[in-house]
Amino acid sequence: MSVTESPSFHRMRRRLLQALAVTPLLACSANGPARGPGPWTAWQVMRASSVTPDGRMVDHNNADQRSTSEGQSYALFFALVDNDQPLFDRLLRWTEDNLAGGSMAQRLPAWLWGRDTTANAWKVLDDNPASDSDVWLAYTLHEAARLWKRPALRQTAEAMLAAIQVQELVDVPGLGTMLMPGPKGFATEDTWRFNPSYLPLPLLRRFAALDPSGPWTTVIGNSVRLLRDTAPHGFAPDWTAWRDGGFIADPDKGPLGSYDAIRCYLWAGMTAVNDPSFRSVLDALHGPLSTLREGQPMPEKVNTLTGIREGTGNYGFQAALVPYLQAQGEAERTKAMVAALPTPEQQRSAPPRYYEQVLSLFALGWYEGRYRFAADGQLRPAWA
Numbered sequence: 177m178s179v180t181e182s183p184s185f186h187r188m189r190r191r192l193l194q195a196l197a198v199t200p201l202l203a204c205s206a207n208g209p210a211r212g213p214g215p216w217t218a219w220q221v222m223r224a225s226s227v228t229p230d231g232r233m234v235d236h237n238n239a240d241q242r243s244t245s246e247g248q249s250y251a252l253f254f255a256l257v258d259n260d261q262p263l264f265d266r267l268l269r270w271t272e273d274n275l276a277g278g279s280m281a282q283r284l285p286a287w288l289w290g291r292d293t294t295a296n297a298w299k300v301l302d303d304n305p306a307s308d309s310d311v312w313l314a315y316t317l318h319e320a321a322r323l324w325k326r327p328a329l330r331q332t333a334e335a336m337l338a339a340i341q342v343q344e345l346v347d348v349p350g351l352g353t354m355l356m357p358g359p360k361g362f363a364t365e366d367t368w369r370f371n372p373s374y375l376p377l378p379l380l381r382r383f384a385a386l387d388p389s390g391p392w393t394t395v396i397g398n399s400v401r402l403l404r405d406t407a408p409h410g411f412a413p414d415w416t417a418w419r420d421g422g423f424i425a426d427p428d429k430g431p432l433g434s435y436d437a438i439r440c441y442l443w444a445g446m447t448a449v450n451d452p453s454f455r456s457v458l459d460a461l462h463g464p465l466s467t468l469r470e471g472q473p474m475p476e477k478v479n480t481l482t483g484i485r486e487g488t489g490n491y492g493f494q495a496a497l498v499p500y501l502q503a504q505g506e507a508e509r510t511k512a513m514v515a516a517l518p519t520p521e522q523q524r525s526a527p528p529r530y531y532e533q534v535l536s537l538f539a540l541g542w543y544e545g546r547y548r549f550a551a552d553g554q555l556r557p558a559w560a
Contacts, residue, residue, distance in 0.1 A: 189384040190322075191371065204223065213545050214479075218540060218541075220468070221523050226428035226527040226528050226533070231263070231266030231270035231271070234282070235247060236528045237529065242289065244289070245285045246306060248271040249316065250273075251311035256316055257547045258546075268421050284310050284344075285360075286299070287302055288302040288305070304358050307357055307374050315382060315385075317332050318386070319333075319555040321333060331483075338354075341390070348368050355370075357370065367417050367419045369427070372402055372403055372406065372414075373434075373437060373440050375395075378448065378453075381553035382553025383427075385554075400453045406423050408483075409463055410462035411433045412441070413431055413433045413480045414432050431481040434477045440461060441500040443490055444457045444500060445502060446541075447458050448548070450551040465484070465504055472485075473488045474488070476490070490516055491536070495539040496539050497507045498539040498542075499542050514540070
């Protein structure tokens with residue numbers, strides 16, 4: 177056996193590739209410190225088309241011209257990564273005033289706001305909070321407080337985390353503590369429904385570091401179990417449910433993996449390689465890697481129980497796989513994927529595409545080295 181064929185060589189090679197996957201891609205100067213990756217043009221394009229002057233992220237792809245707590249949370253995260261405090265403050269003010277009755281320290285934000293055509297009014301259309309945006313909001317506020325040294329933001333973040341624990345964490349019989357998709361409408365006497373993409377590991381890891389005696393370590397373990405048990409062919413479902421001591425296909429959505437699940441691969445790829453669950457999550461979500469190695473594109477829809485694939489995902493799907501592929505050591509495939517994506521200028525000349533653009537911003541912002549997540553979940557933006 178040659179040296180390059182030995183198991184130890186392959187282990188060393190994999191560690192090196194993993195290390196490269198999380199090294200910020202910053203341009204280094206021989207005469208000074210590393211330089212940042214430059215202006216974030218893709219974010220500026222989305223800001224110009226989809227963020228109003230008063231801080232509302234608009235989803236133009238729906239007739240009600242809606243804004244969601246998800247969109248607000250993502251925009252706040254991008255503003256923090258871009259070190260833009262004035263924009264951050266406008267986004268936060270709009271979110272609190274319109275979705276949380278004036279204060280997210282007092283109530284978790286409603287998930288949906290838009291135009292009520294019946295009443296001809298702009299208003300909250302559904303006041304149920306959504307835990308995916310709640311955890312992103314609490315996380316981003318906490319990291320903004322730390323990075324910008326603004327204690328008031330930390331107070332709001334801590335109040336939100338307390339509310340999340342009371343309203344959105346449940347003790348599921350036979351499973352343990354788990355994050356529900358929202359306070360209302362996701363549990364019956366014997367069935368609990370979950371959305372795997374609502375459980376980004378770096379954020380949960382940060383909450384566990386901030387509250388070591390709290391519930392978050394248990395939530396992490398159950399989230400990893402969910403991903404492992406619900407992906408028999410390596411594809412995550414959009415929704416799943418727990419009943420009679422195990423995970424089952426969701427009673428409402430079935431075993432479909434599509435527009436929600438694509439975020440599971442994105443979060444997995446951006447997780448720090450020294451996170452204890454990094455490798456186990458990537459191994460559980462092997463479906464997209466196998467598909468691409470077969471020369472097939474990422475499908476739009478997958479039956480997660482049978483592995484049957486349908487259609488081709490849009491460019492947001494392709495972008496979401498960039499950190500995932502990089503984390504798998506697929507450097508050449510990653511470069512080819514990036515090269516095939518629309519440029520910021522191409523996006524500027526096309527109609528706004530909310531979801532595709534936010535997936536691309538998360539993925540390419542990470543790939544360009546604009547931010548990283550540490551093993552304890554801390555945000556490490558390039559500017560800091």
